[in-house]
Amino acid sequence: MSVISSHGPIYPVILSGGSGTRLWPLSRPECPKQFIPLVTDRSMMQETLLRTLGVPGFEPALVVSSASHGALVREQVAALNHMPAAVILEPMGRNTAPAIALAANWIAKQDRQALMLVMPSDHVIADVPAFHAAIAAAAPAARDxxxxxxxIQPHYPETGYGYIAKGDALDADGVVHTVAQFVEKPPRAQAEAYLAGGRHYWNGGIFLFSAGVLLDELERYAPAVAASSGHAMAASRQEDGFILPDETAFGASPDISIDVGVMEKTDRAAVVPVDMGWSDVGSWDALWAIRDRDGDGNSMKGGVVSVDGVGNLIYVDGGPPVAMIGLRDSVVVSTAKGVLVMPRDRSQDVKTVVERIRGGALV
Incomplete structure (x- = not known):
């Protein structure tokens, strides 16, 4: 299926600057989770690139990553035999609004009307045709x-995601809606009400808009981001195939997400609901949920011996083999850099461990 006809190009923009701390010890600053083959034999960044590679209507992708990961990006893109439109390396992290603004400035130089499909590099999408259909439905609204x-269609009352409430339909088919409300991570009772009500969707951080409109809305609602990113790209330099924005100009940008900076303020926001087998793989519990499991609910990788184990994720990658007896609903991760053992339902607390390690505890 052609996602888009002859109405102009769509530039995929792959955001690859995250640190993936909740998947410690496998995901570490020098090689965060988007560069690791957690679910398939390709990394999540490679899988993200493949979602639009060779699909009619899409230009080669732009990758926005950090200066410290340039070599990883080059290696992983080369493994796909793909030449990106550009690889922009941020001199420091400033959240999603400035990162997207860098890409928008690059695209606007080619064509202000061109659409940009913004995708985080560390998400899993099991049903890519459903994703393509949603993009096709969204494209006319984005061009307008x-x-x-x-x-993202919710399937359980997740409290770790933000939600989007849909408003009135904008198209005859009732697929594209206004955004009635953005909601921060809700308490469980509220998440359960959202799930039952059918009007709220998980906020997956995937966007489609024209480069020019995005820059205009940044000027209106986040002018400091617009100015710093514009100056950073105007003063950027090319080096070894990378675009390096000016460090001083980019460093002046506020650290702000695209949701807070623009999407929650603009009157142009729209939402297209989609059920596409999405996961942000934001925790070891989330990884357990999307990996293949045996009849006892165990997902095991690497050197593992299990006796009477139920509902576990045992992941061995470069560390010592793991033997477990009678373990229930737990996570054991064994790497050369560290070992993690916890109940699966404590997966969100890994960030606390990482903070303590950074503060000098244990390692």
Missing amino acids: GRLVTFG
Whole structure:
């Protein structure tokens, strides 16, 4: 299926600057989770690139990553035999609004009307055809000046995600809607009500809008981001195939997400709901949920011996083999850099461990 006809190009923009701390010890600053083959034999960044590679209507992708990961990006893109439109390396992390603004400035130089499909590099999408269909449905609204986000169909009352409430339909088919409300991570009772109500969707951080409209809305609602990113790209330099924005100009940008900076303020926001087998693989519990499991609910990788184990994720990658007896609903991760053992339902607390390690505890 052609995602888009002859109405102009779509530039995929792959955001690859995250640190993936909740998947410690496998995901570490020098090689965060987007560069690791956690689910398939390719990394999540490679899988993200492949979602649009060779699909009619899409230009080669732009990758926005950190200066410390340039070599990893080059290696992983080369393994796909793909030449990106550009690889922009941020001199420091400033959250998603400045990162997207860098890409928008690059695209606007080619064509202000061109659409940009913003995708985090560390998400899993099991049903790519459903994703393509949602992009096709969203494209006319994006060309009409809407900033479209994709609302992920929730299947359980997740409290770790933000939510999007859909408003009135904008198209005859009732697929594209206004955004009635963005909601921060809700308490469980509220998440359960959202799931039952059918109007709320997970905020997956995937967007479709024109480069020009995005830059205009940044000027209106986040002018410091617009100015710093514009100056950083105007003063950028090319080096070894990378675009390096000016460090001083980019460093002046506020650290702000695209949701807070623009999407929650603009009157142009729209949402297209989609059910596409999405996961942000934001924790070891989330990884257990999407990996293949045996009849006892265990997902095991590497050197593992299990006796009477139920509902576990045992992941060995470069560390010593693991033997478990009678373990229930737990996570054991064994790497050369560290070992993690915890109940699966404590997966969100890994960030606390990483903070303590950074403060000098244990390692």
